[in-house]
Amino acid sequence: MHELSIVSGVVDSVTETLVAYPGATVKEVRLRIGALASVVEDSLQFCYGLAIEGTPLEGSVLVVKTVPVIAHCEPCRQDVEIVSLQSFRCPRCDEPVSDLRQGRELEIESIEIDEVEETA
Amino acid sequence: MTTRIVELRRGILKKNDELAAGLRERFTTAGVLVLNLVSSPGTGKTAFLERTLRELRAGGSRAAALVGDLETDNDARRLAASGAPVRQINTHGICHLEAEMVSKHLDGWELSDLDFLFIENVGNLVCPSSYDLGEKIRVALLSVTEGEDKPLKYPTLFNSADAAVITKMDIAEACGFEHDAALRNIHEIRPGIRIFETSAKTGAGMAGWLEYLAEERAARKA
Numbered sequence: 001m002h003e004l005s006i007v008s009g010v011v012d013s014v015t016e017t018l019v020a021y022p023g024a025t026v027k028e029v030r031l032r033i034g035a036l037a038s039v040v041e042d043s044l045q046f047c048y049g050l051a052i053e054g055t056p057l058e059g060s061v062l063v064v065k066t067v068p069v070i071a072h073c074e075p076c077r078q079d080v081e082i083v084s085l086q087s088f089r090c091p092r093c094d095e096p097v098s099d100l101r102q103g104r105e106l107e108i109e110s111i112e113i114d115e116v117e118e119t120a
Numbered sequence: 121m122t123t124r125i126v127e128l129r130r131g132i133l134k135k136n137d138e139l140a141a142g143l144r145e146r147f148t149t150a151g152v153l154v155l156n157l158v159s160s161p162g163t164g165k166t167a168f169l170e171r172t173l174r175e176l177r178a179g180g181s182r183a184a185a186l187v188g189d190l191e192t193d194n195d196a197r198r199l200a201a202s203g204a205p206v207r208q209i210n211t212h213g214i215c216h217l218e219a220e221m222v223s224k225h226l227d228g229w230e231l232s233d234l235d236f237l238f239i240e241n242v243g244n245l246v247c248p249s250s251y252d253l254g255e256k257i258r259v260a261l262l263s264v265t266e267g268e269d270k271p272l273k274y275p276t277l278f279n280s281a282d283a284a285v286i287t288k289m290d291i292a293e294a295c296g297f298e299h300d301a302a303l304r305n306i307h308e309i310r311p312g313i314r315i316f317e318t319s320a321k322t323g324a325g326m327a328g329w330l331e332y333l334a335e336e337r338a339a340r341k342a
Contacts, residue, residue, distance in 0.1 A: 002214075002215055002247035005218075006133070009133060013128070013134070017126060017128060021124075021126070036279060038249045038277070039250070085276075085279075086275060087309075088275075088308065089311075096307070097311065100279075106131060106132045106133055106250060107131055108132060109127070109129060110126060110128055112123060112124070112126075113126060114121045114122070114123055115121065117121065
């Protein structure tokens with residue numbers, strides 16, 4: 001259950017970003033989470049609700065995009081998607097693959113904010 | 121009101137990752153080989169590490185350990201009996217070690233006086249996999265009592281490991297441990313990984329493990 005630590009990292013990072021947008025309200029926070037990142041979305045959502053209380057992120061929605069595992073297959077000379085996490089083999093040639101190119105991401109992709117119009 | 125999308129593309133654990141990168145640089149400069157030991161609670165990390173520290177010291181190597189636990193310093197006291205410098209990290213409920221905890225507990229240690237530094241993580245097969253501690257080698261441990269399919273159940277951790285250790289081999293037969301299935305499952309998740317079958321009690325398999333440590337340490341020095 002390290003989702004609370006993860007979510008706290010998100011809150012800190014977004015709060016830092018908001019300094020450049022005074023008065024803005026956060027509508028959405030979008031994450032990219034790798035399928036191999038050991039993070040459960042339900043727990044993330046639950047912890048998010050708790051972590052944003054009393055912060056500038058209060059009222060915002062967390063959107064989680066899962067990123068598939070991609071490995072490089074040497075014999076096939078191309079990147080392939082690993083669909084089952086129980087077998088790290090190339091789906092084309094069935095050779096074991098160890099050179100992962102994607103799938104461990106824990107990333108804040110973007111935030112959607114409402115900015116206050118500047119009054120002239 | 122105007123709505124705007126602000127692209128961040130920022131790692132959530134950026135702070136930890138940066139600290140870990142700094143630690144890795146310190147370890148490399150000091151020439152100390154750092155290993156992060158990860159397993160479920162009860163796999164026998166501490167017993168395995170006790171034996172490793174004792175044998176390394178007997179062979180003239182300088183080894184130290186940091187040991188993570190939610191509460192108590194029982195493990196640190198056990199490990200200190202080997203004569204090696206040992207420090208306990210109490211996480212007070214946090215289920216994994218973070219780079220900052222490691223960094224804080226290194227104060228006053230001259231890293232260049234060490235050949236090996238072992239970091240025994242909190243017993244947990246999920247959370248520690250996301251946190252880089254600056255280690256060179258991540259070791260996943262699995263005991264014969266846990267079931268051969270454990271690597272399949274926890275692929276995120278086993279896939280991130282550089283070496284695997286099977287512990288408690290002395291009771292493998294009594295447990296009906298299916299040796300070939302265990303090796304096959306580990307390799308299915310982490311193709312090509314080195315696997316050591318050990319018993320901290322009898323010392324079986326320790327020679328191969330110590331040889332591996334010596335090789336990795338030599339590679340680090342070079």
